[in-house]
Amino acid sequence: MRVARAARRFVPVLVAVLGLSMAVGAAAASAHASLDDASPRAGAVLEGPPVEVVLDFDSEVVQQLTGLRLLDATGADVLLNAPLDTPDRTQVVVPLRNPEDVPAGVYVVRYRVTSVDSHVMHGAFTFQVGAAVRDQRAVLESVGAGGASPALEWVIGALRLVALAGFSLFVGTGVLAAVAAGASGGMSVRQRLHLTHTGWAAVAIAAVSTVLLLAAQAAHSAGFGLGGIADVSAWSDAAPARFGIALLVRLVLVAFCGLVVGGVGLAGGAAWRATFAVLVVCLAVTFGLSGHPGTGRLPALGLLLDGFHLLAAALWVGGLGVVLLGRRTWLGGGEADAGAEADGGAGTDAGAETDAGAETDAAAMRLVTLLPYAVAVLVLTGAAQSWRLVRSVSALDGTTFGGVFVGKMAISVLVVVVVIAASAAIRRSTLLPARRLLVAHAVLGVVAMGVSAGLVGLNPDERGPLQPAAVSVQQGTLSVSLVVTPAVEGANDFHLVVDESDAVTPTAEARLSISRPEAGISEVSIPLAPDGPNHYSAYGVSIPQAGTWQVTIEVDRADGTTATLSTSVRIAG
Template sequence: MNVVDRRWFARLGTAAGLLVTLVALLLAPAAPASAHAVLASSSPVASAVVPSAPAEVVLTFSESVRKVTGKIRVIAPDGSRADRGEPTFEGALVTVPVDPSGPRGTYLVSYRVISADSHPVSGAFTYSVGAPSTPPTDSGVESRANPVVENAVKVAKYLGYVGLLLVVGPALVLAALWPHRLSRRGPARLAWAGVGLLALATLAELWLQVPYTAGGGLTDVTGAGFSEMLGSTYGTAHLVRLGLLAAAAFLLRPLTRGPVGRADALILAVLGGAGLLTWPLAGHPAASPAPAVSVAVDAVHLGSMAVWLGGLVMLAVFLLRRADERELGAILPIWSRWAALAVAALLLAGIVQGLIEVGGVRPLVDTTYGRLLLAKVGLFALVMAVAAYSRWLVRRRTAAQRPVPVRRAIWAELAITAVVLGVTATLVQTTPARVAADDVAGAPAGYFSTTLTSPIYSLQVELDPAERGNNSLHLYAYTRDNRPQPVAEWKVTAALPSAGIEPIDIPLLPLTDNHVTGEINFPSAGEWQLRVTARTSDIDQATVTATVPIR
């Protein structure tokens, strides 16, 4: 096969890989971006005592969530299942049908759902009907992922990072810096090892995501679970990564045998850039408060890491050993500038992403995510010191004559960054600090809840955090026999007569036909009067009032 035929074959293979990628994108779900979810409120409220058994339990998360089949359960005081039928998911709202004729006592609600950043969110709380009793237990929903699976996911992500830099490093150096007289066999083997490692890690992540989200062991993978995972954004991103990797492999082959044309090198660079986006699209960045910015800066962060570390591997393993003094004199200054640019981009992107994911100074020290990020920054500073020493050697023009000190410095950089990659693999599996610091699952301090009754309905009122400033209000209407009561029109006001504050209208947003939410800013503390009017038909209307202590 001549050179022209090989190039056409490579481009044909690339087109086939891109076709697979396109199919995966077309099958991708259209899901809104959101953050690592936490349980923001529930009805009945956690630890509340209600007069009669509700017909449904409503879970309101901080962001949209997806279902894990069979992992939302309501356990009655006698240990039997009180939930009836499948829960319904509407963005951040999950409604669980419950048997309203259940016994009196304490009920346990356990849940496990998937947040938009592909991490499982689980927990449990209790409420009581009539009077509290000994809480039941539920072994059907795991509170956390299986430790073996959880660690295997981190290992797979670590190997994926290693595979990425082993592909990027050889491809970059062979395309731009490799001396013509040297054999490409060693770098080719390294590049193909990277391709294999990256493909293996991606497949492992796809497999492990099923038991990771369901809380099972390594072999607890069902067809339904695997299908659900592949239909998610996480599954689509990984399938796209495999397709792009297959397409790039066809262009990587001629590069490992000799110089390639500018067009093929450009196509390979574009495929690499597109592949980098699959990491943030399957993790925290796609679910951040600024997803477009987060995805872009995380891709830059990852790409800069791959260029820098991949290039260092090529220098340490091949160039500093095989290139002569004249070749090193030409290569090292160019590489030094490239490394400086990569590190600058890495640092800038890391700062931007850190600011988005941490959200303040206190979460930096009060959360696991923040502490891991501080450890990563400390290790990175140490790497920068070693890198500065390497650049100093290059600027002195002695590296080409005496490459041993440079080689030692590069090996030191690689050793420290190997630890950095391990911290990163753990970091991407950890709840972002901005979310962990605000985790309000259950009944937080200051949370106000009460049940009001009228001749035509009962009303569950929930206000969070019941203090000066912005507050979230949730209202749930039920019939006298505790079934959801559709409401045609709501009107709610809040007043503080003791301070001369006249009634303030609270705008409401309907979430379901019996559930509305609204936001209100209480300007001062005191005993606020909350007045709710609900019209259930053309002629049926009733007004209830509550006194809400605002701190």
């Protein structure tokens, strides 16, 4: 009764925690940032050095977890000031400390940002100061684009899987306890002990994995390797971020889970069941905040789908896990054990214990027969969620996210077959085949959960960092370099730099036109304006579609002759 009274007191607290979690979830509705634009733009050719580097993302980033470096062609750092605290959380602004000391040359911008759903995005692009013809792509390859620690990313994926396993085990324990407690004979002492042990194991797994996940995510966001997990300063930077708040809320909820586990014998009561239900929903929300549900189209629908998906997975894997971990208790062992107790104890109590054991076995079987419905919800919501993110079959082709998603759907087909076979075996009371099928069932469940944890760490929108299309063509002593940035469908900037080794005076004029005959697009003239000696530019030129475009360049030389050069550029979608 004390536990029941305590549960009633804590339910309002848990409801408040759920509200906080939902508020964080609503704020994270535009997570998983990708770089949309930059100043200087990728591939830009500037007459003088910039005073600041500005990065614009398509959604909010955690500004205190931003890292940016500006490197020259030798890989040496250009001194920068601290990022500015701007009201626009989709923008990062980093001033140069001494812009007047930046000489002409090619520069590499390396950035690392953390989106509000904890995903760390790395990238790099180049720009140049001065109009001389330079190979920006070669400089980027030489200096390097940087990147994350693969080992740390694997650790984060493993910790996500362990956290999901702990949550699932807790859900399975609670659901089985509620079903068994509702049976006519209640739970036997042995079965109550088993549920208590698995419940405490679930709490321990969830608590430890959540703490380690927060530390690993903090190190990842700070650009550290595995050794950075122990860096307390990184923890303090990550804790105020939305994903940090979600993980801390999860820790509080896990502490409340101990209340439910300690009172598992009261699983038949309304207060216990209400507390368990609120805890499970709150925990599911915190998991949703660290993945893709708040990204892409219809983020509210994404959060709803993710909630049902996670709860179905937890019931499936957790329910199977609890039954198989206590297979002697739940799969045919209950009656024998209860009978042994009956032989050694008083008649009335032993008989009640026998009935309780038999009823609890039946309750476990009823739980197992619910699993096909959980798997159906799991498959449907998982497919809908992934489709919401990728939007088309073509988006799955050639992407890591698409490959993992297709693999997960193949596993889902196997799961459906095994579920049907296991349910049929249980209905026929063929216990040994049922046990084997349930083991196969559980193995497939763990594999599917591992694939899901991997999908959480992947970006469904695999756009690479902004990189220009850069080409150079030569005719005799005349060399022309063309840079189109960002070289994607829509608005683009054109930079044309002319270099002629024998020329004493600048070129008189340059003209540029593009065409795409295979798409029925005839030659379109691009108006160029002088942007310095032998440097011509056009800004905000709209390119209507992706593909390979033919380019014609005409240069009026100082001696009165005109040179015509042809090349092509690739525009991404």
